[in-house]
Amino acid sequence: MxxxxxxxxxxxxxxxxxxxxxxxxxxxxxxxxxxxxxxxxxxxxxxxxxxxxxxxxxxxxxxxxxxxxxxxxxxxxxxxxxxxxxxxxxxxxxxxxxxxxxxxxxxxxxxxxxxxxxxxxxxxxxxxxxxxxxxxxxxxxxxxxxxxxxxxxxxxxxxxxxxxxxxxxxxxxxxxxxxxxxxxxxxxxxxxxxxxxxxxxxxxxxxxxxxxxxxxxxxxxxxxxxxxxxxxxxxSCPCSKDSFTESMTVISPSEIMEMIKEDHGAEVCCHFCNKKYFFNEEDLKQILERQAE
Ligand SMILES: [Zn+2]
Known part of the structure; x- marks a missing residue:
């Protein structure tokens, strides 16, 4: 029930x-x-x-x-x-x-x-x-x-x-x-x-x-x-890759560059439901592009 x-x-x-x-x-x-x-x-x-x-x-x-x-x-x-x-x-x-x-x-x-x-x-x-x-x-x-x-x-x-x-x-x-x-x-x-x-x-x-x-x-x-x-x-947790993309745009470009060069991607975990989202190099580059807009 x-x-x-x-x-x-x-x-x-x-x-x-x-x-x-x-x-x-x-x-x-x-x-x-x-x-x-x-x-x-x-x-x-x-x-x-x-x-x-x-x-x-x-x-x-x-x-x-x-x-x-x-x-x-x-x-x-x-x-x-x-x-x-x-x-x-x-x-x-x-x-x-x-x-x-x-x-x-x-x-x-x-x-x-x-x-x-x-x-x-x-x-x-x-x-x-x-x-x-x-x-x-x-x-x-x-x-x-x-x-x-x-x-x-x-x-x-x-x-x-x-x-x-x-x-x-x-x-x-x-x-x-x-x-x-x-x-x-x-x-x-x-x-x-x-x-x-x-x-x-x-x-x-x-x-x-x-x-x-x-x-x-x-x-x-x-x-x-x-x-x-x-x-x-x-x-209920409404988190999505899009919502994390949104919140990642506040990370400094130099930190994102580091994620690309050293880790070739980034994994983020939702605090509320423990769901993991993986951002590959291409995803991270797109976040950099958005920041530059
Ligand atoms: Zn969540």
Whole structure:
């Protein structure tokens, strides 16, 4: 079964809520990058958050997230679009830390404070917008919640979950984003806060046998929401030889000459999907010609 995201409105349209099952998406990321469990959890949570943020985009809009902490992971990079496609990578995929004092994957230690969370939005026809906050926890759910409050002035709550088997296989991944819409009553916000606080283990609620609406019901109550849209989501990298040709035109001509003379070509590898592209001498000469234009 493919991954799915549900967009809904709850409490008489006072609350916007997105829930996502990203189990296949995060499994794919784990396989592409051979991430170890703490890195899988961190990259997985970033991918889930990116899917949730991107669910507010329209048409050709895109967004990119960068999380740069001081821990062993280095930088986490993800991007997503309005079609539910997401991709990402982490500088150091082989991070496997001891469980934290609560017996959970220690994402906060792997990310490491101090650090920054940056979200860049490319809205079709407009100027790109970049918002940035300092990391406040490193567990990422709280950091995205903080980002939305500070940088986008939208009171929100994120829940992000990745459950991993001892053999590194991703058992489940997913989460939710709740946004309080203008005009929502205090009673609604209070009740929602209580519900989130008593939710229990999020990974138990992203159970494929129950379906994604189970999580929705637990969050806002049965019959208390209406579904606006359901969308397929997936790990997807649109890279191509053409896109790499484009990015190689920024390399200095002298470096390209060196690739021609010494290596008789160049191999580039996509960070997001590990696909390799080979540029022979003729390809490199064409890049030089383009630069000279
Ligand atoms: Zn790629």
């Amino acid at each position: 493919s991954d799915q995201l549900i967009k809904a409105l709850a409490y008489d349209d006072q609350i916007r809520i997105f829930v996502v099952d990203a189990t296949q998406t995060v499994s794919q990321a784990q396989i592409y990058h051979d991430t170890w469990h703490t890195a899988t959890a961190a990259l997985g949570r970033s991918l889930v958050a990116t899917l949730l943020l991107a669910a507010n985009l329209k048409g050709e809009d895109k967004l990119g997230v960068q999380i740069k902490g001081s821990g062993p992971l280095g930088m986490l990079v993800t991007d997503g679009n309005s079609q539910g496609e997401v991709r990402g990578y982490v500088n150091n995929p082989h991070v496997a830390l001891e469980l934290n004092s609560e017996g959970k994957l220690d994402v906060a230690a792997a990310v490491g404070l101090p650090g920054l969370l940056q979200v860049r939005r490319n809205i079709a026809g407009g100027d790109p917008f970049t918002g940035q906050v300092s990391l406040i926890s490193g567990e990422l759910g709280e950091d995205f919640t903080y980002y939305m409050a500070v940088s986008e002035q939208t009171p929100s709550a994120f829940g992000l979950s990745v459950l991993i088997n001892p053999d590194e296989k991703v058992l489940s991944a997913g989460g939710f984003m709740i946004q309080v819409l203008p005009g929502a009553s205090e009673e609604t916000v209070d009740e929602l806060e209580k519900r989130i606080a008593s939710l229990g283990k999020l990974s138990d609620l992203i159970d494929q046998s129950q379906g994604l609406s189970y999580l929705l019901e637990k969050l806002v109550g049965e019959g208390n929401y209406r579904v606006i849209a359901t969308q397929q989501v997936a790990y």
